[in-house]
Amino acid sequence: MFRRLAIPLLLATAVLVASLGLTRLRFDTDILSMLPGELPEVKGLKAFHEAFSRNDELILVIGGQEGDAGTLGEAAESLGQALASANLVKSARWKPRWNDDPQGIAELLAYLWLNGDAAAVRNQAERFSPERSEKTLQDSLAKVATSMEGLDMVMVAHDPFGFLDHPAVATLMNSSGHGGEAFESEDGRTQLLFVDSPTPLPGYREADAWIRKLRSTISTWQKTDGAGLTVRLTGEPAFSSEIGTAMENDLSGSIGVTLGLIGLLFWWMQRRFSLLLGLTGILIMVFAMALGIAGWIYGELSIMALSSIEILIGLAVDYGLVICQEAKVAGHDKHELRSAATKPVLFGALTTTVVFLALNLGGLPGMAQLGSIVGIGLTVAAVLMLVVYLPFVAKFGVNRQPARGSGRILPRSRRSWTITGILLAGAAAVLSIHGLPGAEFSSKIMRPRDSEAMETFEHVQRAFPAYSGKSLGVVIEAKTDAAMGQRLEEARTRLGKAEADGLVEKTTLPVGWWPAHDQQTVNRPVLAALAKDQERLVREADAAGFSEEGIALGRGVLEAVSRQTESTALVFPSSPAAREVMRLFLTRKENGGGHILGSILPAADIDPAGKDYEKFRTLAGDGIWLSGWDLFKPAISKLVREDMTRMLVPMFILLVGMMILIFRRIADVGLALFAMLVSTALLLAVMSLTGLKWNFVNLMATPLLLGTGIDYAIHVTLSLRRTGGDFKELWQGTGKALLFCGASNVIGFGSLVFSSSDALVSLGTVAVIGILLSMGTSIFLLPGWRDTNGSDGTP
Structure with missing residues (x-):
């Protein structure tokens, strides 16, 4: 009796703990939260933001034509009074x-x-x-x-x-x-109006609600005193509102699309509504538990970490598909199904989890959060799939289906090596002509896409030279x-x-x-x-x-x-x-205690973000920081180089060690590593050919691709060894399952392409290309490399 109730009780406890964690979750709309806090350049930006940015102050930028020059001060006064009369602002300032x-x-x-x-x-x-x-x-x-x-x-x-x-x-x-x-630009065609919220704005939802009310009143004002004038918004509440609402739209839209597409793909392959319903229930639990645990660990999640939800869905569904495909071979025999599916699911989850958790070794907090959430979620997914979903599939799944066809869609030895040689030669030719993909470590990648607040801020920089220029801020902090x-x-x-x-x-x-x-x-x-x-x-x-x-x-x-x-x-x-x-x-x-703000103007022919970066970096430290987005590029490029070494070297050693334990054959380990090498060469060639560049976010896709590529190789190799190298059973079971897995991963990462963040778009693009190449290499080429017969694939 107790053993029968143990699993439901444990599940209920886990769901309860996760639910409490969900209540602690908050969304962090600050772009700086995605940056490595230990960098002096980031410390300077954060110190400046903390001390001199007002969370409740919005900047209204009033613009006019040449005939309006010199009269916009009166227009700003009129608008300020209109907003104050509507009780929408605590104060309005259009002059000192x-x-x-x-x-x-x-x-x-x-x-x-x-x-x-x-x-x-x-x-x-x-x-x-x-x-x-x-x-x-x-x-x-x-x-x-x-x-x-x-x-x-x-x-x-x-x-x-x-x-x-x-x-x-x-x-x-x-x-x-x-x-x-x-307050007024030199040409008199731009006027600033600073307004303060009548109540504190603790989050982006409150900021968005306030801005919506302001826009309504501004629209009415533009029909009277403000006829012919433009009013654009920038400032902390505008950025917070844009980023926060974009995150909500990304979540509500992309998660629904991701689940819908994966559901259709699953239905096309399994044609069992009961299996789809059960899988959906497991994914919801995985989703809730991963975010719930993140709520206990972090409390606040950055915009980058939230993308983990779509990635997690795309990866977690793989384990369910492997179980369903193996059931076509094992039928309703739960023990045989467990014997066939446990190793691939556990080993696949282990390698992928290790890869995602390794993102914590890097310097980007947002990527570390993403890695932790996905790693936790994959562990939860593997356990739930084997403990809950596998018995469900054994009971309600399809009957045993004999392998159909000859499996000739998978190239045999000679053809596989020939295709591999052609692909590597093509990649080498592309890279010799176009070179390796370039790198662009610019802060612009952190900005939201199609941002009115950012476009307005850049307009202010052009109209008011004091807001731009070549000077760097100096922020001094003390307690x-x-x-x-x-x-x-x-x-x-x-x-x-x-x-x-x-x-x-x-x-x-x-x-x-x-x-x-x-x-x-x-x-x-x-x-x-x-x-x-x-x-x-x-x-x-x-x-x-x-x-x-x-x-x-x-x-x-x-x-x-x-x-x-x-x-x-x-x-x-x-x-x-x-x-x-x-x-x-x-x-x-x-x-x-508090903060002091000064500035320095670099001398002529001096480049603080280029050749003279290290000299300027010595000026910062011990509470004295240089503040400027221009310094971000050299700082982050140096950090990324260090991160890639810090993450990839131990990750590679660990994954090779795991494959040795799993395969216990050096030849299989070597072929898995060769598959990774082939897919990497093809990825570099595609990026070079299409003009895609590395940045500090999509570079983080390389360890992810390393993990997923080895994961595919593990599934294929274990299937071939279990079936004695039978290509028919490989294609009927693991092969089709991995095709679905790759497609679901592409859907999960591909959903990032529609994100409001350019950083996540770049990550999704590189990940999709890399996953397709890794999947294709492992499914269609790796079996042929292991085929010693070279004819029909029989052992």
């Missing part, structure tokens, strides 16, 4: 916030002086001492008359006390190009304020040496922006004394001829200095306007 918050800017300037160089602070105090202040103000007024029209004249006219002359302000001006006025001070000094040392060595033309670091307790302590009494003279200084500025409007900024700064010097506690600005400006350079946590 400090335009409407002079007190916030005064607070920021006061902070910069309190936090700045002590010598500059003393010099400022001396310039406005009772003995020198009147002359200083007269000199400032003279600058107004001699300044050229534009920003310089406006700044001088509104800054009689020279607070804007602080070195840290120069950093702001150089960074923004126009004092932060980077405490004291550590940040040390790392900032270290960064200045490293980058200063790089300038001296001719690698870097210009370095921009926000020196004086991060709160420094020692500097504030030294400057506090000097600035407090200056603030006490506020009434005198304002009176003298008025007498010198400055207007009330021109004096307003100086008065505000002196008032802010007075407040900030009252306490001995560490000062950090709190107003929204000040924080908005500071976010250009830094993000600080309430208890200290």
Whole structure:
């Protein structure tokens, strides 16, 4: 009784545990999650993304024709007000916030002086001492008359006390190009509107729902005030929404298509609805258990890992087909069927699982997740097929069917070797003419296909030079304020040496922006004394001829200095306007620590992503990172080379060892390896002929093809040895089963071709070609290589 209930109880327990794991699953739409986190270049990108990207901020890019130039600011204001009236945004910004918050800017300037160089602070105090202040103000007024029209004249006219002359302000001006006025493009035909979600956006579904509402209101606005204008969306919520919804569409569409095509193929071969129904039930359990276990292990799955579902379905169904085909020979005899099917299923699952688990040896987290899910799923599939599906097939499957035909579709020895020679000669000719397939390790492969958010972002880069250019970001991270001070000094040392060595033309670091307790302590009494003279200084500025409007900024700064010097506690600005400006350079946590953002401009004839890559890489490390997608290509190409060695060498040794244990004949091991060599040569020739290139994702298909190719060879070899080399039984049983297996694998990997990710499309394309070649080699050529008779295939 207990033995009869043991299997159902174990299955019920496994399904329950898997179901709980499914509740933990989340989809990670961050492209950076697919990249190797230990690379300094990826650390820089992740640090920048973590510190300076806003998950709840969307960028609306308003575009117009030549006649709309200079008027898009008003259009952005109109759209922002429309979205706010509909309660769709928490805030909308179409111009710098400090335009409407002079007190916030005064607070920021006061902070910069309190936090700045002590010598500059003393010099400022001396310039406005009772003995020198009147002359200083007269000199400032003279600058107004001699300044050229534009920003310089406006700044001088509104800054009689020279607070804007602080070195840290120069950093702001150089960074923004126009004092932060980077909302309208130079030609006036592109305007940016930043909007914040009224509520937090924890996931892509919430982002997508918010964007849908925004689009509806934008569409209405375009019929009135926005007539003739275009509005495109980019920013973190737009990317999250696109990638997340694309993943859902991929899953719902491709999984259904994959199951449908495999089901039709299975029905065509078996013509038993009961067997198809039972197989579908097993696949659903495999699918649920694999993802459930992944939920317990990972919690979050990347877009690349989700592709494992289609791959798993395509591979797991193979074991069921092998059992069904062997049943045509064994009939309803469960023990004979188990004897015929157990070794091929277990050994095939073992080799393929080893290959997929070996993806964890690589540096790509998404591929590691994919390998783990498929490896776990294949193990579960093999067990369920043998324990549950095999008895089901023995009971409800077809009766014993004698092998029909002569099996002459499989070439015998001489013909098989002749075909092999012709194919290898053709491959050699193609490779000698076209060369080996090229390699392209570009970050573009990570981008979603047909992405409006990406296209809009690239438009912003073209319209606003500050968003593009040749400069590289410098991200400094630290957990405490004291550590940040040390790392900032270290960064200045490293980058200063790089300038001296001719690698870097210009370095921009926000020196004086991060709160420094020692500097504030030294400057506090000097600035407090200056603030006490506020009434005198304002009176003298008025007498010198400055207007009330021109004096307003100086008065505000002196008032802010007075407040900030009252306490001995560490000062950090709190107003929204000040924080908005500071976010250009830094993000600080309430208890200290955070991130600083600077930039470097490589010198002329210096190529950070090419010949000078290793020199620039020495600048990064210990919390100081270079940030730029251009650095991704050399970094990932180096990693892929290391990964292929780290994965393929131990995998090859392990698989050869397994084949020795399985075959116990060196000749059979050698023929299996030769089959792998032939299919590899043909794959390279096809890729070279069609112009397909290797990239860091589809290169990961090579260990997969190694595993599946050896898997096919194992099935064919064991079948030939079991039947005494009978080609008729090989074709009737294992041969047709492997044809179905190959077709199902092609369907599983081929479904990736319709993915929203170019990375997965490239993986699917190479895998499909490789599987077809491996399958064809093992089924149609390998038997002939083993055929010593050469005539009818009988032993």
